[in-house]
Amino acid sequence: MNPATQQKPVPAAGGASKQDPSVRELVPTKNRARLSEIITSWPVARVIGARDIKVKYKQSALGPLWLLLQPIGILAAITIAFSGVTDVKTGDVPYLVFGLVGVTVWTFISMTIAIAPQAFLTNAALVRRSPAPRVAFLTGTLYSNLPQLGIMVVVTLVASVLLHGIGTEILMLPVFAAWLMVFTWGVVLVIAPVAARFRDAVALVPLIIQGGIFLAPVGFPLDSAPTNIKLLLSINPVSGVIEGWRWAILGLAPDLTVIAIGVAWTAILLVAGWYQYGRLEVRLADFI
Amino acid sequence: MPTSSDFALACEGLGKSYRLGQELSLQHTLRTVLRRSRTTESFWALKDVTFEVERGAFFGIVGSNGSGKSTLTQVISGIGVPNAGRALIRGRVLPLLEVGTGFHLDLTGRENIELLGTILGLTHGEIEAELPRIVAFADVERHLETPLKRYSSGMQARLSFATAVCFPADIYIFDEVLAVVDDDFRDRCVAELRTLNAQGRTVIFMSHDLDLVARLCSSGMWLEQGEVRKTGPMPEVAAAYEQGRRDAAASAVGAPAI
Numbered sequence: 001m002n003p004a005t006q007q008k009p010v011p012a013a014g015g016a017s018k019q020d021p022s023v024r025e026l027v028p029t030k031n032r033a034r035l036s037e038i039i040t041s042w043p044v045a046r047v048i049g050a051r052d053i054k055v056k057y058k059q060s061a062l063g064p065l066w067l068l069l070q071p072i073g074i075l076a077a078i079t080i081a082f083s084g085v086t087d088v089k090t091g092d093v094p095y096l097v098f099g100l101v102g103v104t105v106w107t108f109i110s111m112t113i114a115i116a117p118q119a120f121l122t123n124a125a126l127v128r129r130s131p132a133p134r135v136a137f138l139t140g141t142l143y144s145n146l147p148q149l150g151i152m153v154v155v156t157l158v159a160s161v162l163l164h165g166i167g168t169e170i171l172m173l174p175v176f177a178a179w180l181m182v183f184t185w186g187v188v189l190v191i192a193p194v195a196a197r198f199r200d201a202v203a204l205v206p207l208i209i210q211g212g213i214f215l216a217p218v219g220f221p222l223d224s225a226p227t228n229i230k231l232l233l234s235i236n237p238v239s240g241v242i243e244g245w246r247w248a249i250l251g252l253a254p255d256l257t258v259i260a261i262g263v264a265w266t267a268i269l270l271v272a273g274w275y276q277y278g279r280l281e282v283r284l285a286d287f288i
Numbered sequence: 289m290p291t292s293s294d295f296a297l298a299c300e301g302l303g304k305s306y307r308l309g310q311e312l313s314l315q316h317t318l319r320t321v322l323r324r325s326r327t328t329e330s331f332w333a334l335k336d337v338t339f340e341v342e343r344g345a346f347f348g349i350v351g352s353n354g355s356g357k358s359t360l361t362q363v364i365s366g367i368g369v370p371n372a373g374r375a376l377i378r379g380r381v382l383p384l385l386e387v388g389t390g391f392h393l394d395l396t397g398r399e400n401i402e403l404l405g406t407i408l409g410l411t412h413g414e415i416e417a418e419l420p421r422i423v424a425f426a427d428v429e430r431h432l433e434t435p436l437k438r439y440s441s442g443m444q445a446r447l448s449f450a451t452a453v454c455f456p457a458d459i460y461i462f463d464e465v466l467a468v469v470d471d472d473f474r475d476r477c478v479a480e481l482r483t484l485n486a487q488g489r490t491v492i493f494m495s496h497d498l499d500l501v502a503r504l505c506s507s508g509m510w511l512e513q514g515e516v517r518k519t520g521p522m523p524e525v526a527a528a529y530e531q532g533r534r535d536a537a538a539s540a541v542g543a544p545a546i
Binding site: 020022023024025026027028029032043044046047048051054055058059125126127128129130131132198199282283285286 | 306307312362363364366367368369371372373374375376378379381383385386388389390392399402403406408409411412435458
């Protein structure tokens with residue numbers, strides 16, 4: 001195969017090189033991140049994510065079965081805690097289905113942000129020695145948790161059909177699924193670059209995850225909380241996403257204020273996260 | 289502005305600095321909060337580096353350890369950002385800065401080739417097209433479906449190198465990667481690099497093995513302490529580098545013992 005460069009006409013003068021599209025100029029910059037990279041780096045994110053999935057279950061006796069066992073474990077725990085011990089009321093919705101929706105959303109968010117601080121650190125060799133687009137490592141964390149989300153959505157939908165029934169609200173599910181993706185990506189965008197610079201984030205994130213399951217309406221409805229506690233929970237951006245999913249799957253009318261707060265959070269995370277990512281990205285190879 | 293219109297790489301006053309000083313720590317944080325911290329110093333790993341590589345050149349960069357070769361490869365590969373000057377690069381760059389970069393030991397040979405190819409910006413089709421050649425070159429036909437952790441270090445190095453040279457690019461950058469393979473494979477690599485170069489691709493090759501660089505490269509540059517000492521035809525650069533090393537050794541011997 002012939003290198004394309006040989007056939008290209010030679011620019012007449014040195015000055016023409018700037019217009020030559022094959023010439024890239026590298027200059028000092030504080031931020032070189034381009035939004036288009038999010039899309040163009042998708043193939044890289046896919047292989048990184050696929051690699052992480054493959055590696056996760058290699059030399060594991062149960063392998064991908066864990067995709068199901070992990071959320072079921074959490075579901076069992078919250079069922080005992082909220083339905084058994086504190087006797088949370090979920091109206092005419094069986095607690096199992098109610099809890100499943102919360103666990104589905106929460107598992108995806110928590111599993112993704114659990115690996116987010118390591119997104120650059122585990123790929124240190126690639127960050128330091130290859131020109132791979134760095135944003136791909138962030139998108140890759142989402143990709144590697146998609147199989148689990150898929151399985152959980154199927155389980156939840158089957159359980160809902162059997163135990164509760166599904167209404168036309170289900171047509172909104174793609175919208176809320178997209179929101180879940182964008183929101184989680186925004187969280188990863190904030191955590192991963194900061195963790196590369198300040199390893200404190202590696203210690204902080206498990207704390208957020210442990211507390212988060214109680215400070216988000218994963219195992220109980222928002223309305224079951226006293227007013228002042230409900231206010232606190234409403235500020236949690238995860239609350240809006242879970243409310244949205246319950247609306248779509250279970251037909252439970254959400255608190256629209258909570259949804260609005262969640263959307264506002266998502267926008268803040270994306271804008272602030274992208275700016276911050278860009279600032280740190282240029283020095284990433286020095287930090288890791 | 290590059291002097292020649294037919295350049296593959298042109299660097300102009302390129303500089304790269306790092307902050308000197310300690311890593312973050314609680315002690316550091318407290319000092320900063322209590323305002324007893326010194327201002328951080330900068331260390332210039334590259335200083336005013338200006339040179340040009342013509343398209344189709346086989347360009348060697350020599351220099352002792354810590355001369356800035358690896359920093360330079362990082363900057364021209366687009367991994368790090370320069371702090372001064374600029375670099376112009378024409379075409380697709382394929383850097384191999386370390387043997388085995390991006391490989392995962394739990395993945396098979398095939399999966400690793402796919403992974404590395406995608407990271408280097410190739411499509412699935414391009415990777416599939418080059419796969420037989422990579423496998424033959426690395427001599428790993430029977431081990432393609434074996435996890436990399438079962439490979440010997442020589443096999444890993446061969447696969448790494450084969451993946452890099454077999455994928456299409458306009459500029460290949462090799463940083464000290466032939467040090468870990470046996471003589472037989474090194475000769476095949478050298479032959480392959482010559483073939484690539486004969487096809488018109490630009491090869492930038494850095495090493496502190498002067499003999500190898502002098503044997504391979506037609507033109508080159510001597511880098512020392514982040515600064516360009518000499519650029520030009522390789523024999524001249526090699527002679528200057530050798531003279532420089534002899535001078536350094538002589539002054540070290542001549543220095544009074546501690």
